Amino acid sequence: MSYQAPGAPSPEDVTCFYGNSKLPVRGPRRALDARYLACLGGTETFGRFVPTPYCELLERRLRRKTVNLGGVNCGLDAWLGDPDLISIAKGAELCVLQLSALHQLSNRFYRVHPRRNDRFLRASDGLQALFPDVDFTEIHFTGHLMRHLQAADAERFETVQTELERVWLDRMQHLIAVLDTNVVLLRLQIETENLIGDPAPVSARMLSRIAPQAQATLDIPVHPAGQSMELGDMIFGTLQQPAAEHMLGPAAHQVIADRLARSIRDLD
Template sequence: MQHVPTGKDCLDYSPCGYEGSRLQFRGPCRDLQRDHVICIGSTETYGRFISAPWPDLLDRELGLDCVNLGVVNAGIDSFLHDPGLSQILAGAKAVVIQAMGAHNLSNRYYSVHPRRNDRFLSASPTLALLYPEVDFTEFHFTRHMLSRLHAICEKRSAAVFRELKSAWIARMTALCALIPGPVLLLWISDRLPPERAEEIGDCEPLLVTREMLEALRPHLAGQVEIAAPRGVFSGTDQPLPGFSAPAAAVLPGPAAHERAAAELLPLLRDLLPADLRHD
């Protein structure tokens, strides 16, 4: 997930919260006492610059509340560290988790903000020893920091990347373990999952590979992959102020959200109890 400015645009996201949670999600707020599906993710799930993100489209087609737990610039840690998450997940009939980047995780090399996981907080003594020539106080975002480390020394940055990939698998496994019902994984990007991911570019989810997704297979009821070429399936369906247009251009647009909902829909219908299916 790239850093996406959160200034005003033309959409009302109706931000809301749920009891016990410290996070702000995209609304409208849903009644968790009703039958529902939960959608967990970052900026792409929140639907920044999109009037009807994929959770809303699923909601319309399923005839069942789809709770959008998307958070702008969140990573896996945002959810695992939220005290209300287990309670929110408890009643879900199914959960869809967006594959989020591996760079926005606290690990043995550095720590990130507990809610805004794209924000770099501090380097550990281990990372400071690995890169003694770097002044880590100049970094505010994880992507910027990792890009600099990779540019200085690819061999040393490879050790950091290995740690992040291992941490990603462990955190995703822990998140799946919190969910009592079936779990689907959604990959939504401008490319299919790569075999290798050893560079810090602008592709999302950063540093996540096919091998990492395969490690999650035992914990999943299914997986959907949406490769939405930038410029074809990016952008917005809303007029935007000038400063927002570049940010919208690197995020999945309405067509990508429609594809994600269309491919998730039959899988969810198969997973739901018969009395909740609206074919």
């Protein structure tokens, strides 16, 4: 496996900001004085622990400037709350929009951090009434929250999931409308075996609801690095291996770039 050498920059260090945005996205910062494509997404688009994320690979394949607007643990709330990033994505000839996780957004049951959308801030009175047996003070991340609620009572969890699906669809449809440019929707299905999967995934039915607003939709199954044996091709610190195992490795980014390149060429 690869560890970060002293003084060597890791993908975590290669971040930048655009305009007045407070969201750190994958760097280096790109000039926006010419035509470009944009990739708007979360941790996978950022390419955590990966030297060359799919956005950069896509630029090489298409020979068209491609700006990476991927931020670690960013989702719909982070993007919609950042007018500078939205402006950049809107100004692109085409925007690849990675579908965010359902649970990484504020809703009537709980609030998330406005920029780090994986951070659980507080439960509403409604959620506490629905799950009076759950101690929310011990929960700090939305993924943990979902798994905890699902384990506590699968039937009551369906009420939360229905709310998440409704809010996610409303905000995703709004985001695509606000972007007002050509959009390619990217759903990454991270297939796991022993690793913990997404407790509330974006379903094919939900994807079909927003597909008419986009020029194309891509549904790509991928495996995390810990399952695909790619840790040796990634860059991470000695204490970051557990996190790296859940990230996408270089081979997965190659697959995503290839599929995107073919789809975008078909649109030209």
